Each structure stands twice: as structure tokens, then as C-alpha cells.
Amino acid sequence: MQHPPEPPRRLPAGTVQAVLVGLAVAVLGTWEVGFADIRTQMSDRDQILFVCAFAVAVASYRLRPSLALGLLWALAFLQVWNGVPLLLVELSVAVIAFGCGRYGSVATLVASAASVPAIGLLLVLTYGAGLELLEVPSANEAYYSALWAGSLRSLLTRVLLFGTALLIVPWLVGVLVRVLRREARTRAEQIETARERDQAEELAEVKEGQARLARDVHDVVGHSLAVILAQAESAQYLPDDDPARLKDTLATIATSARTSLQDVRHVLGATGDRPPSGGLDTLVEGVRASGHEVISTEIGEPRPLPPELATVAYRVLQEMLTNAIRHGRRDEPLHVERHWQDELRIEVSNVVDTAGVETVPIAARDVAPAPGNGLEGMRRRLESVGGRLDVRPRSGAGFPTFTVTAWLPTSAT
Missing domain, CATH: 3.30.565.10 (Histidine kinase-like ATPase, C-terminal domain)
Known part of the structure; x- marks a missing residue:
């Protein structure tokens, strides 16, 4: 006896879209590593592996936002440890921020919210270390103090803009969409419950009419x-x-x-x-x-x-x-x-x-x-x-x- 063939399993919603975004990040990151003059302690092969890992994190934003957040932190420490400058493909961190706010669990949502100021602090400590804060020449102390202060303000401004544009806004958008979808689902469930109640009342009226007859x-x-x-x-x-x-x-x-x-x-x-x-x-x-x-x-x-x-x-x-x-x-x-x-x-x-x-x-x-x-x-x-x-x-x-x-x-x- 032949059994009917099982219907093909459908991928979860958004899986193909997330994979395509991850592939795009991997391709662009590989191109950037190959053609840009990036000064770092990492070899070209390690840089490509770094970009591929980042692409996996981006591709996981929908199905595994907790994995995406964990990979992002691991890559951030690896980048700081090896002195890798910020890459253009890292702008796609906004996708991870959105995924944590929209699809993450409560724990992931809280962790991603705490990650926004933590990443900003990490950038300040890392890229502010080259300002030679402790070596201010005494011969022209006023000049170098003003230069130091101006460089720090410039760095803080870039960090603030980076955090707002790539982390805070996408995360807030994800949370907003999450709340709106939940309200829409609750409203749909209420409508379905009301419809079922009306059907039950109509059925009860029909049965009562039959009993009365x-x-x-x-x-x-x-x-x-x-x-x-x-x-x-x-x-x-x-x-x-x-x-x-x-x-x-x-x-x-x-x-x-x-x-x-x-x-x-x-x-x-x-x-x-x-x-x-x-x-x-x-x-x-x-x-x-x-x-x-x-x-x-x-x-x-x-x-x-x-x-x-x-x-x-x-x-x-x-x-x-x-x-x-x-x-x-x-x-x-x-x-x-x-x-x-x-x-x-x-x-x-x-x-x-x-x-x-x-x-x-x-x-x-x-x-x-x-x-x-x-x-x-x-x-x-x-x-x-x-x-x-x-x-x-x-x-x-x-x-x-x-x-x-x-x-x-x-x-x-």
C-alpha cells in the first residue's frame, strides 16, 4: 500500500529574506576586505572569516536574535582586540538591533537594550585610547589640551550618531512593530472570539427553537x-x-x-x-x-x-x-x-x-x-x-x- 507523498515543508516566514541579507553582507564584506586598505593585525583570511561570522549574525536576526546578539558581542571584542577599524558592512548592525527588538525573547530584548550604551562605551574606550590623554606636552599645554578636548568631542559626537542611527532607532522601531503586531493579534483574537460566541448563540437559538417546536x-x-x-x-x-x-x-x-x-x-x-x-x-x-x-x-x-x-x-x-x-x-x-x-x-x-x-x-x-x-x-x-x-x-x-x-x-x- 502506497502512502500519499508528504507535502513539502515550508520554510518559516522570513527565512529566505534573512538568508539573502546575510549573503549580501558576506559579499560586500569580502569585497571591502579585498579592495580596501585596512590596517589591522589580522590576516586577509581571518578578516574574511570575521566578515562571514558577521554575516551569520545578520542572517540570524529573525529566527535566532539571541544568537545574533551573542555573535555581535563576540565579534566586537575580537575587533577591538585586533585593532580592526570599523567596516562599512558593520552598518548592517542596525538589522540585528531591529531583530532583537522585534523578534527577541524578553531576555534578548533586555540584553539588547543594555547593549546600546555598552557598545557606545566600548567604542569610546577603544578609539579614544589613541588620543594620548596622559601625554600632554608642558611646553604648549593649552594648545594640546584644546586639541585633546576637540578630538574627544568629535569622537563622542560620532559615537552618539552611530549609536542613535544604527542601534537605538532600529531597536525602537523593532519594539514598536512588536507592540503593534501584538495588539493586532489580540484584536483579531477578540474578533474571532466574538464571532465564535455569536455562532454559539445562534446555534443555541436554533436548538431552543427545535426544542420548542x-x-x-x-x-x-x-x-x-x-x-x-x-x-x-x-x-x-x-x-x-x-x-x-x-x-x-x-x-x-x-x-x-x-x-x-x-x-x-x-x-x-x-x-x-x-x-x-x-x-x-x-x-x-x-x-x-x-x-x-x-x-x-x-x-x-x-x-x-x-x-x-x-x-x-x-x-x-x-x-x-x-x-x-x-x-x-x-x-x-x-x-x-x-x-x-x-x-x-x-x-x-x-x-x-x-x-x-x-x-x-x-x-x-x-x-x-x-x-x-x-x-x-x-x-x-x-x-x-x-x-x-x-x-x-x-x-x-x-x-x-x-x-x-x-x-x-x-x-x-
């Missing part, structure tokens, strides 16, 4: 199927000689199915911000029409709810009635209460059917359903608008009962 479909289909099932089962006990009641039951089933289909279309049509027409009373009447006895009580002054709150109230009552039909006794009434105060309190209670296979308490069956379904779905709906849910089985005289109570605000905050 799943809850709506579950509530609509579950409630309608529970009502239709109750109506169909009640039709089994109708007398055979009463076709009129059978037709009424079938008509009620058709109406429930048609209403369910409209609700599903309503949900899938992304118009879930408004509840189906008819409101809460329609749900109660639909259960009553299925053959269940419903005792409905409304306390307080009803008031219109904002669309979002009306949708939550409708879906919560729909799920309450669905659970009551599914798990309650058919020969016992459902109790539905609505209390209008500062909050709307909706309460549905039913007698628990413990016969046959329905022996598991409803609380144990519905407290931990699939996400978005049952009691958990109601709880999430209510919490999304600042409401709350209470689920409580009760036992007393007769059969045990199960009560679900929901509170939700009557005005949007």
Missing part, C-alpha cells in the same frame, strides 16, 4: 390523541339502538382530529407566538365533549394575556388535561381551576387510576420523561416566562389524587 408538537398531538382515544373508547359502550349518539361521537372525534391538524399546521407554520383560537375554554370544552366530566372553576376577573404568555398558558393546560385523561379514572371528574390575581394560577386534579397496568404512580412516570415532554416540558415553558410548576400526589379518603399547579405572570416583563 418539539414541545408544541408533543403537546398538540398528545392532547388530541388522548381526547380522540377517550371518545373512541366511550363509543364502545353506546347502545346499538342509538345511532344518533354514535354519530355525535364520531363527529366529535372528527372535530378533535381536525382541530389537532390545524394546531399542528399552526405550529409548523412558525406562528407559535399566538395560541389557537378559542383559548383555554376550548381545551376544557374539548375534554368535556370526549365524555369526561369536567368541573371547571374560574375565580377572579379574566384578562387578556400577551401572545407569549397566552401560548404558554394554553400549552401547559393542554398537557395537564392530557395527563389527567391518560392516567385518571374515567368515572371520576377532572377538576380545573383558574385563579386570576397578580398571577394566573392553573390547577388540574384527577383521581389516579391504579387498576390494571396503571399501577405506577403518575409522578414516577412523568417526572423524568424525555427532554421537552410531559411535566419537564411544562416546567421549561413556565420558567421561560418567569413561572413555576408544582406536582403533588395526594392521598386521603377514597382514591388517591394527583394535582398539577402552574403559576405564570399575567403581563410581560
